[in-house]
Amino acid sequence: MINMRENVGNQNDISRCPVCCAPKPELFMNIAPYQYFFCFVCEAKFLAPKNWLSREEEYKHYLTHENDADDPNYQKFVSKLMEALLPKLKPNNVGLDYGCGPSSALAKLLIQKNFQIKLYDPFFEIIEHNLTLKYDFITCSETVEHFHHPSKEFSKLDSLLKPGGWLGIMTQFQTDNNRFKNWNYRRDPTHVIFYRERTFDVIAKQRGWTCQIPSKDIVLMQKTGKTIRNQVT
Numbered sequence: 001m002i003n004m005r006e007n008v009g010n011q012n013d014i015s016r017c018p019v020c021c022a023p024k025p026e027l028f029m030n031i032a033p034y035q036y037f038f039c040f041v042c043e044a045k046f047l048a049p050k051n052w053l054s055r056e057e058e059y060k061h062y063l064t065h066e067n068d069a070d071d072p073n074y075q076k077f078v079s080k081l082m083e084a085l086l087p088k089l090k091p092n093n094v095g096l097d098y099g100c101g102p103s104s105a106l107a108k109l110l111i112q113k114n115f116q117i118k119l120y121d122p123f124f125e126i127i128e129h130n131l132t133l134k135y136d137f138i139t140c141s142e143t144v145e146h147f148h149h150p151s152k153e154f155s156k157l158d159s160l161l162k163p164g165g166w167l168g169i170m171t172q173f174q175t176d177n178n179r180f181k182n183w184n185y186r187r188d189p190t191h192v193i194f195y196r197e198r199t200f201d202v203i204a205k206q207r208g209w210t211c212q213i214p215s216k217d218i219v220l221m222q223k224t225g226k227t228i229r230n231q232v233t
Contacts, residue, residue, distance in 0.1 A: 019044040019150045019193065020202045031181055042202035044150075045174055045194040052148065053189055059123050061190050062101070069103040078106040078141050078170070082113075084214045085137065085168040088222070092116065093136035096160060099143030100125055106141050131156075137166040145171050145191045150203075158207050163225035167209075171195060172217050 017025050017039035028038040028045055035048040053061065067074055089095075094116040097107040102124040107117045118133065119125040138157055147153045157167055172185045174194035185191060200219045204211035209221045 014048060017042060017044060017151075018046055018148070019195075019199060020206060021151055028177075029180060031186075036180075036186075043196045043198040045180070047192040049148075052192060058190050061188075062123060065101070067101055067103055067105070069105040069108045071105065075105045075109060079109060080215065081139060081141050081168050081170040081218055082106060082109050084218045084220060085139070085166060086113070088166045088220065089115065089137060094118070094133075095137040095139060096120060096130060096133075096135045097139050097141070098157065099140055099146065104141075106139055110139075131160065133160070134162045135160055135165060136162055137168065139168045141170045143171075144169055144195065145185070145193055147193055150193055154203055154207065158209075158223060161223040163223055165223045167219075167221045167223070169200075169219040169221070170217055171219075173197060 014025055014037055016023055020039060020042040022039050022041035025037040025039050025046070028036045030036075034051045036045055037048065038045045069075075091114065095110060096118045097104050097110075098120050100107060100119045100121045102121075104119065107119060110117050118127070118130040118135070120127055120130050138161060140157075144150065144153070161167060174180065174183075174185075174196055180186060186194065197213055200211050200213070200221070203209075204221050208224055210224060212220045214220060
């Protein structure tokens with residue numbers, strides 16, 4: 001399993017985009033002590049690996065989050081992803097909430113809709129067996145911005161999806177470069193990757209997926225069963 005925290009090669013290597021593997025990302029912005037780079041192919045922005053938190057620091061930060069699965073406001077927030085995904089699903093489909101955290105409101109809501117939901121999180125739900133199964137759909141709610149090695153993560157998610165399966169993602173899109181420095185989403189030290197619509201188009205094309213953006217900060221991608229194409233090398 002390649003998870004958010006796995007060491008892969010040289011942690012300080014910024015010779016390729018961590019999302020699409022395009023060569024030679026360029027420096028985007030210095031916000032001391034942080035450095036951010038950008039990819040000219042997929043338009044992702046990413047934090048330099050030297051600025052990542054340690055696993056212990058990251059875990060402590062997650063413990064400060066107040067995400068309660070029974071909180072109506074939290075349920076309303078994550079329901080945006082569920083409502084977008086529901087028309088794509090069939091009764092009794094089996095899904096994986098990937099990066100679910102310690103208390104998943106999304107999983108709770110999907111179970112109430114009679115879907116079977118498995119959980120995985122590299123800090124709170126380390127259930128390796130759930131990464132050996134195949135799923136009709138996978139959800140990543142406020143998760144992909146934490147991926148240290150997103151190219152490998154998305155390929156892993158591809159391997160977990162059945163042909164025709166759906167990947168539903170919720171993350172704040174990076175849209176305005178002039179606002180990046182003061183953007184609250186950037187200020188979270190566990191957020192290391194920032195995506196644009198173009199970024200998800202490239203992720204999908206590299207794996208032969210379809211890509212839809214039905215509403216703000218929501219992405220739906222379907223595994224079509226086609227071979228990988230347009231892979232940046």
